Each structure stands twice: as C-alpha cells, then as structure tokens.
Amino acid sequence: MRVLMIVLTALILSGASAPERPLDDPAQESRALDLFKELRCPTCIAQSIHDSNADIAVDLRAIVREQITEGRSNAQIREFLVARYGDVILLRPPVNTATLPLWLGPWLIFLFGGIVVFVALRKHNTKAD
C-alpha cells in the first residue's frame, strides 16, 4: 500500500501524461520528430519539445502530430505555433532585423578574420621577397 502511495505521488509530481501515440505513417512520424526538435518547450530552460516530458511539451507534440495528419505543411504548423507563443517557440530564430546580428555575426567575424589571415599570409610569404 505504501509503495503504491509513493508511486502515485510520483506520478502526480511527474506531470502525468496522456498516452502518446506515434503516427501510423512512418514518413509523417519522422516529419513530426524533426519538427519536435526545432520547437522549444515553453516551460523548460533549453529543451525542445522532443526532449521534454513537461505537460506542455506533451500537449504540443499532440498538436503537431494532429496538424500533420490534417495535411498542414511544416511552415503552416510553425506559423500556427508562433501566433500562439511568439518567436520564442522556435529554437531556430527567424531571420529578421532583430536577429540579423545573430545570424550574420559569426560569419562576419569569420570573413573579417579570413581577411586578416589572408593579409598575414601575404605579408609573411617567403616568396613575396
């Protein structure tokens, strides 16, 4: 009896989840899994809904699967979720003016560094003199 009580408490605390059914069509299910990995679990710190068992992640997985069976495209599903939760739901931030420094930054540094390296290679080249 005591063990049962502990088990029950554990279940309540763990955020009891409804049975999760993968989609019957393997191609659709694999699309769903890929989408899960790029959607953030809103109550977690850095986890995707693929990697979380929080109630909200379970719900979102069900929503994504449902929309896939309804024949919606990945873009439409993303749009739907962004309308509901904002850009914060996307683990791949959209490219816009607010995220331009983020997306371009590493490549600008690489480009700038590349020019520096190129100049250094020319300067130090033994053949140059």
Added chain:
Amino acid sequence: MSAELGLLSLLLALGCALLQSYAAFSKDKNGAALAVSAARAHAVAVLASFMFLLAAFAATDFSVTSVVANSHSTKPMFYKIAAGWGNHEGSMLLWALLLGIYGAAFAQFQGGQTRDGRFAVGVLGLLSAGVLAFIALASNPFWRQIPAAVDGRGLNPLLQDVGLIIHPPLLYLGYVGFAVPFAMAVGALAKGTIDANWAKRARPWMLIAWGFLTWGIALGSWWAYRELGWGGYWFWDPVENASLLPWLVGAALVHSTLVLERRGGFPGWTVLLAIVTFSLSLIGTFIVRSGLLTSVHAFAVDPERGLAILAYLVVTIGGAMTLFAMRARDFESDIRFTPASREAMVLVNNLVMSSAAAAVFLGTLYPLLIDAIGAAPLSVGAPFFAATAVPLFIIGMAAMGLAPMAMWRKGTLMQTVGQSRFALGIALAGFALTMALKPGAIMGPLAVGASLWVGAGMITHSVRRRKTLWTLDQWAMVLGHIGLAIAALGMASTALFSTEVSQAVVPGQVVQLGKIQARFDGITGVTGPNFTAERAQISILDKTGKVTRVLYPERRFYPASGMPTTEAALASTVFGDLHVTISALTEKGGEKTIIKGWAVRLFNRPLIGWIWVGAAMTGFGSLVGGFGPGWRRRRQNLVARVPSKSAS
C-alpha cells in the same frame, strides 16, 4: 568543530595568498623564495579547508547550512561526501583549491627562475586571494545554523551519479588550469617578453588544462546522455555552451603557442588568446554559478554575490586587457612562411576556433540581450548552432587533416595535398557513401568526409614516420587529432542515422525499430538505498525470436526530493547503442491519477559511443603533451644520476 576549523583554514589560506603576492611583487631578493613557500602553504591551507568541509558532509552535520541544503541522512556515504562539492559554495571552494594547487605547482617548478615567472606567482596569489575573500564573505560553505535541522533537503537526484561526481572537478581542473598561462602572460607583459622560451614554459600548462577540460566536457555530456533520458548528448544549453567557449579558444591557444615555440611567430596574438581563454573560463564558472545565464533576472536575486563576481571579473579581465593594450605593440615578429606551411594551417585553426567561439558566444547571450532591451523574446537552440558552428568545424577539419603533412615554413599546396592522396581518397569515398545512404543531407556527409580526412591523414603521417623515434609531442598530436576524428565521426553518424520509436505497450508486446525487436516483459517494483523504482524488463530478440539481451530501464522516485527520474538502460556495442527508457501512461480520474499502462521508448544511436571514446583520447593526448616534458626531464635526471653514483 570541523566547520570552524574549515573557516579558519580558509582565512589562513587567504593570508598565505596575500603574502605570496606581496613577496612576489616586492623587490626584496629573498622575495622569490618566500613567495614559493607561501604558495605551498596556501595550497595546503585550502586543501585543509576543503577536507574539513568534506568531513562536515561525511558526518552529516545538520547544523551546517550547506550540508542541510545539499545532503540527506538516507544518502549513501559516497554521495554524502560528493555532495560537498556538488553545490555552489562547495564548488567555489573546490575552484579555490585547484587554483591553490596549480599556483603552488607553478611556483615550485617555474616561479622562482625568472622575473616574469615571479610576477606570475604574484598574479596567481592575487587571483586566489580574490576568490578566497569572495568565499569567506559572500559564499561561505561553513555557515552554521542554530538550531540544527532534523534532516537535510537532499541533493537533486539527477546529480546522484558517478559521472556527475567527477565531472565538476575535471571541468574545474580545466578552467582553473588556464589561470597559469594567464598569469604567465600577465607576468611577461609586465616584466618580460613573449618569445619561444615563454611558449616552451607555458605550453605544458595549457595542454594540461585543455586536456582536463576536454575530459570534463565529455563526461558532462555522457552524464546527460545516460541520465536525462532523451537519448541526446548535447543540448546547447547556456551552461554547456559556457564550458565550450574556453575549450574552443583554448584549442586556438595551444596551436598558436606551438608556432611561437617553434618559430617565434604570433607573440601578441598568442598572449591575447591566453588572456581570453582564462577570461572565458572565469565567465564560465562565475556567470553559470550566479544564474545569469538562465535568466537576466536570476542575477538580481542575490545582488551582493552578483556584484562581487562582476567586480572580480572586471578587475581581472580588464586589468590584463589594459596591460595587453599597453604592451602589445612591443611584440611583433617577422617570420616567413608559405600559405601551405604548418604555420598557415595553424592560422586557419585559429580563425575557425575564434569564429566558432563567437557563434557560441553570440547564440548564448543573444536571447539575454534581447530580453534585457525588452524586445520580443526569442530562443536560440540546436538548429542555430548546427547552421553556424558545425560548418565552421568542417572547415577547420579540412586544415587539420592537411596540417601533419605540411612542413614548417615551406611547401606548396600541391605538395601537401599530394602527400594526402590516400586520405583524400578515403574522405571522398566516405562522403559519397554517406550521400548515397542519406540522400538530401549535405552537412552530415561533409562531416563524415572531414572526419575520415583527419583520421586518414593522421594514419598517413604515422606510417611515414614509423621508422623515426617519436617524441611525446608527436604522440600527443596524433592521439589528440585521431581522437577528434573519431568523436566527429560519432557525432556525424548519430546525427545522420539515429532512429527512435515510442510506443504504448502491454506485457509480451514487441516493439519494432528497424531490425531491432524489443519485447516488454513487465514491471517490477524495486527499492534502492534512498529511492524506490519501477523496473521494466525489456528483452531484445534476434530474428528467430530468441532473447539475446535483457535490459532494465527504471523510473526512480526519490522521496527526499520528491523528484522522479528516468534511468535509461543501454545496450552498447562498438557499432552503437540501443537506449531504452520507460514512462508511465496515466490518466487523471478526478483527484487520483491512474496508471493506464506503460510506454517504451527506443533510440538507436549508431556509433554514439565513439564520441566519448574519441574525446577521451583527445584529452589524453593533450595531457601526454602537457605532462610529457616534465616527465621526460625527470627521467633524464634519473638516468644522468645513476652513472655518477656508480663512479663515486
């Protein structure tokens, strides 16, 4: 008693650290010897303090606040003691302990010999004094509470794992180890010069720190893979990223220092990298510990601690950077090399590592920045890093595979690539094969090709040198690079070919994942030392239905913390892992939650184990390179001593 003795030792260590830097900075001719002695005493005192803390944890002294917060009477003894450093205050003391030990080792071996070495001992003393003062004033693990608590509040059960017990010490051995090249850089900027001789002295310390850091990061990821139950090994979360930053810049540092040592090139850049690497280590430890990375707002929860940390960072990093700005112009070198020489390859490495570090830095801090300016919040996750850091690494690996064929100073691209014909063939074959197996993917096949390119390049290099006597440096390079190729191949394969299925099951039901068949046999309740668990029995079947392997994934519940955890079961082979977890399917019936059944989740992760085997090799290679020179010198001394003895 032990808490008071611990605090006393801590204060004693603070005194020794201050004496260490005073003696090192003074003009007195006996100052150097005094500084070395003080550094030794300082290390012993922090060690004593740390031991007293562990004693308080071992005795489960519930009048000490940090014991109450992090331990519990039901914990097994091993985890009771380990809880001593598994929390903020204790881990800060561990950090100080390692800094003390590194400082004493540096003072002992190199500190008294040169003016800049002596200055570096002083800098290390100051760094220690700052941390020790912070611990004593704002982060004291020896704080008593009256009355004593009846029982502790436990430790996060996720952390009750061997992997996570040794993860922080290894990680800190890496972070803190970079304090030595940092101090040496400051010493050289203030009192000496940056040249090949400096590089020769500094490089072992860098390799030791980088090797330990590699191990620490790998261990953390191995823990996440086994404990978090999602079959993933790297989540690009801010705390992980913070440890990756010094690793990336540190990798650039050990390579540019090599050029400095062999050719006297890039002195200013190398010193800057040494400063940046340790700065990122500091940011990695303290910002993570302050909670800033999880949210800007968490920083304000404990403003006193936050401000103290900020002040320490500003003084340390700002001071070193100012010194660098003042002296950088003095260190110019004019060495000559061709665009396909070893030096050029190192430049490519440095470019890639710095850019990748910038990508990780930007990706980690951008959401905080957006949050701070009050714009619409956004997330930066795995897909961003996969689109920025990963292609950069592939470019880096292209140079890495070529580097061992390249000669110092001379050579053309045609010559070098010509020597790599074998590696080029293997890489192209691997790329084409992966493209065929996984049509439509491009980054994955490129990563496979790049890994094979590096691995085969190292083999070519080794075969070519098979008749020469290998130096430890050469062993270090080959081990380190082959390890990296193996790890990268594991990552590419995991990313490309992983499959998974999750399914609700009844006893006797078989779950199919590709060719793998797993039968769910049922659930039994088990009781551990401080938890209860439901343990599932999963039989792996071969084609004929015969059981080849039985796995027992668990769902644990720790009453002390009220947290359930997932214990994955793994069937590992050289070719990959089968990772199995279970979860309960439940339904809320009014107030009660009823177990309706169980679900099994299977992950097939081809070659995933190669990631940690490779990373372990890379770390080992780095440590061989780091400890090698000292070890060899000792052996030579011993050999030299023997004949002289027999002569007398």
